[in-house]
Every structure is written in C-alpha cells, then in structure tokens.
Amino acid sequence: MPQSASTTTPTTSPARLMDGTALARRIVETTAERAAAFTARTGTSPCLATVLVGEDPASVTYVRMKQNRCRKAGIVSRHVALPAETTTAELVHTLTALSTDPAVHGILLQHPMGEHIDERAAFEAIAPEKDVDGVTLSSYAAMSFGLPGFQSCTPGGIMRLLDAYDVDPAGSRAVVVGRSAILGKPVGMLLLARDATVTYCHSRTKDLGAVVREADIVVAAVGRPELIRGEDIKPGAVVIDAGYNPGNVGDVHFASAVERAGLITPVPGGVGPMTIATLMEQTVTGAERQLGL
Structure with a gap:
C-alpha cells in the first residue's frame, strides 16, 4: 500500500498521483475471486x-x-x-x-x-437490493444514516482511494465542489460519516477559491473543466478530481494543482476506474445478499 499522506502538511514538491487504475485492477481481481466462489456454490x-x-x-x-x-x-x-x-x-x-x-x-x-x-x-x-449503482432514495438514506446498503459508485470509489493512500478524513476540512444526487451530495455524506467537516460548494458559491483554499481534502465534481486552479489549493491538500470533460480534462487544472497538492488524482486514471470497480464489487455483494450467502 502507498505510504501515509498528511492532509495538512505543506509541500513544495509535486504531488503524488493517486493511481485509481492500479487500485481498481486489484478490486476487480478480488471481485472475480468472489464471483467464482459464488458460481461454484450456487451454480x-x-x-x-x-x-x-x-x-x-x-x-x-x-x-x-x-x-x-x-x-x-x-x-x-x-x-x-x-x-x-x-x-x-x-x-x-x-x-x-x-x-x-x-x-x-x-x-x-x-x-x-x-x-x-x-x-x-x-x-x-x-x-433497493439490486441498486448496485446507489441511485435510489433508499440507497441515499442508507449512506446518510450509515446503514447497510449500496453506495453511489463514484463516491464509494473515492472513499476507497482515500483509504488506499492512508488519508483519514477525521478532523479534516473537506470541500465538495458539486451537489449532484449521485456524486456531490453522497460523497459529502460519506466524508461526514468519517468525521470530516464538510462544506458543499456550487455554482452560486461566492468566492469559491477562498473556500477551496481552506480545504484539506478537495473533491471537484461540478462538471466544469479546470474550474479549480492551483492557486486555490492549500499546500499539501488531497485533491480528488471527479470531473471528466471533453479532451480528457477534469474539473481541476492539473498542471498548476499538482505543484501544490500532496496527493492528486489524474484524469483519466484516477476516479473513473474506481467507479466501475465499485460497481463490479457491489454487484457481487448484491448477488451474495440475495442468495443469503
């Protein structure tokens, strides 16, 4: 596993990349083993x-x-x-x-x-028991209250990335830029459940840069290319770019942000592969639950 990364220690060297592709590959391999065991047991x-x-x-x-x-x-x-x-x-x-x-x-x-x-x-x-993409009201309620259920796949994948790079949200200031029902809102709920102090930002947020500059963890999920600039990143912060725009461009201006962040996800190769891996994992979990395994 990658070495532990602080969410608050300033850095003057380029950020380390959070390799979602490699982590997703490991998740899919483990999921394939579980699927094979399920098939052997149930036919x-x-x-x-x-x-x-x-x-x-x-x-x-x-x-x-x-x-x-x-x-x-x-x-x-x-x-x-x-x-x-x-x-x-x-x-x-x-x-x-x-x-x-x-x-x-x-x-x-x-x-x-x-x-x-x-x-x-x-x-x-x-x-609800087949909502492996985590899009129903039932799944959202489960995420909000910490009950068993399926997570929205992109937020779930983001949390797995944070865990893989030893980023503990507890006590951190997390800023989520975006408030969609399947990404922004649920990822904020998951961070809150892990004891982060969460701020939601959106298109009507005044002085967005000033809010982002306070963040130990930034989740960019607004769907606007390169909206978050390097000068808006707190030195050493963890930057999760969940945006994907034409030209393989995220919601974060990568070239400038990488010079200030401690950890950052690339686009592509960061959040995207984790979304699909989480979907695969939750599908097998759904199968196991439905057959009482």
Whole structure:
C-alpha cells in the first residue's frame, strides 16, 4: 500500500498521483475471486443488467466499458437497449421486470436520459437490493444514516482511494465542489460519516477559491473543466478530481494543482476506474445478499 499522506502538511514538491487504475485492477481481481466462489456454490453467476435509453455516444461507450469489466470480474452482463423515444412508463416497466427477475442481481440505468423521462421515477423502479449503482432514495438514506446498503459508485470509489493512500478524513476540512444526487451530495455524506467537516460548494458559491483554499481534502465534481486552479489549493491538500470533460480534462487544472497538492488524482486514471470497480464489487455483494450467502 502507498505510504501515509498528511492532509495538512505543506509541500513544495509535486504531488503524488493517486493511481485509481492500479487500485481498481486489484478490486476487480478480488471481485472475480468472489464471483467464482459464488458460481461454484450456487451454480449461477452474478448478473448485472445494464439499461440504456437512446444511443448517446458517451453513454454507449460507458456501458461497453462496464460490460468489458463484467467479463473480467466473472459477472454476466445483460444489456437492455431501449429506443430514445421510450416513455417513463415504459422504462419503469422494464426496470420493474428486471427487479423481479431472480436471475438479475444488480441493475445499472445509464444516465443521463432524455429530458422527457422522469429520471427519479425511473431510478425508484429499481429494487433497493439490486441498486448496485446507489441511485435510489433508499440507497441515499442508507449512506446518510450509515446503514447497510449500496453506495453511489463514484463516491464509494473515492472513499476507497482515500483509504488506499492512508488519508483519514477525521478532523479534516473537506470541500465538495458539486451537489449532484449521485456524486456531490453522497460523497459529502460519506466524508461526514468519517468525521470530516464538510462544506458543499456550487455554482452560486461566492468566492469559491477562498473556500477551496481552506480545504484539506478537495473533491471537484461540478462538471466544469479546470474550474479549480492551483492557486486555490492549500499546500499539501488531497485533491480528488471527479470531473471528466471533453479532451480528457477534469474539473481541476492539473498542471498548476499538482505543484501544490500532496496527493492528486489524474484524469483519466484516477476516479473513473474506481467507479466501475465499485460497481463490479457491489454487484457481487448484491448477488451474495440475495442468495443469503
């Protein structure tokens, strides 16, 4: 494991990179071992159903990546492709059918969906025990109250990265830039549960740089390329860039931030691989729970 890193000690040397690719590979390898044991014991393989509405190129690519990871992890991938004109009612019907199918252990609804679809209604059609992407109200409540359940995959992956690099959030000032229901809000809840003092920032935050400069841990998840600049980073801080924008650019200006941070995630190769690895791991966990193993 990497050596322990302080979240408060100033640094004058370039930050160490948090290698999400290597950690995700280890998680997938362990998950594959668990999947093989599950199959040997039950005679069936863990199954993840992916549902995609329309043919958005980025979404198609993401789903294909997840299907490839499934194969490496010994997970059966069942893909359901729906036309772009699918209605909310039709999508809910599909998700309800998958939720009641005993051969399916996890469900991933790829987002974003068309503006005509009630996204929340679609997510809530996923049975909580199969919500391995952590998008339902039930999963969010479990994260908020520290109860058993599935974490949103990107926030869960971020916490695994912090643990792997011996970053203890307890007592640290964490600033989350972004407030989405599947990233910003839940990662703040997970950090709070680990005794960090959490501040949420967003598009209406006044003097964003001044708030970020107080952070021992920065999570950038706002979807605006290179919004966070190096001069806004506290020397020695841990910088988690959960943004992914055109041109392989994150929400943090990497070249300047790397000169001040203590630890930083690259884009790509940081948070992204951890998201998929967490999805694989939670799918096998869902399968085990559903069969009482």
